[in-house]
Amino acid sequence: MKILIVDDDVLVCKSLKVLLSRENDMEVIGTATNGAEAINVCRTEMPNIVLMDIQMPVMDGIQATRQIKKEWPQVHVMMLTTFKDEKNIRLAIQAGAEGYLIKSTKVSSMAQKLRTLVSGSSVLDADVLKQLTHPTERKELEQLTPREKDIAELVAQGLSNREIAEQLYISEGTVRNTLSVILEKLQLRDRTQLAIYYLKKV
Structure with missing residues (x-):
């Protein structure tokens, strides 16, 4: 079984290559750091399976998967990602x-x-299958603590972490940590999405 690993994190590629190569029936024939590279490797090496990340520069995993399946429908694509939201799935x-x-x-x-x-056979992670069959409602701003709401509001106003820290008399580290909690609670990816979401909700 010939495997191509595609991930913009070089360490992830190296680790997976070492670990999967220990399997007797598996051979990692290459790695790529974006979708465009993956397509080039497919042209020269023709893997059986592509382990594909989603968010990557140049060409993301969704675009690359679409192109690979169009050109080589016999190649299997397994998404391997941190994203488990319904949209990406x-x-x-x-x-x-x-x-x-x-x-x-x-x-x-x-x-x-x-x-x-x-x-x-198709393979879906248990959490992924749960997300498809029972998509969760996005939690509203009411789920946030007063401090989290303050930080969300200031992010929506375009303030940097340093400016937020100065305005609320807290450390930048506290702002970063709280921001991570907010993004997790609201199931958002980054501060840009948070700003848009906040402005729509208030």
Whole structure:
């Protein structure tokens, strides 16, 4: 089984390559740091499976999956990402991905799921399947503490972490940590999404 690993984190590529290469029936024939590189490797090496991240520079995993499945429909694509929101899951499946795993998946389990994929079965992480069958409602701003609401409001106003820290008399580290909590609670990716979401809700 020939595997291509695609991730813009070089350390992730190296780690997965070492771990998956220990499997007797698996050979990592290359790595790529974006979708465009992945397509080039497919042209020269023709893997059986592409382990594909979603968010990458130049060309993301969704675009790359769509192109790979168009040119080489026999190549299996397994998404391997930190994203488990309904939108990305559906986009990946619509692009042609037959599998969707979260990066926290143990390598031993991942190897077995790759075998399942090659055998012709679709593979979805348990959390991913739950998200598709029971999509969660986005939590409203009422879920935030007063301090979290203050920080969300200041982010929406365009203030930097340093400016927020100065205005609220707290450290930049506290602002960063609180911002991470806010993004997790509201299921948002970054401060830009937070600003847009906040302005729509207030």
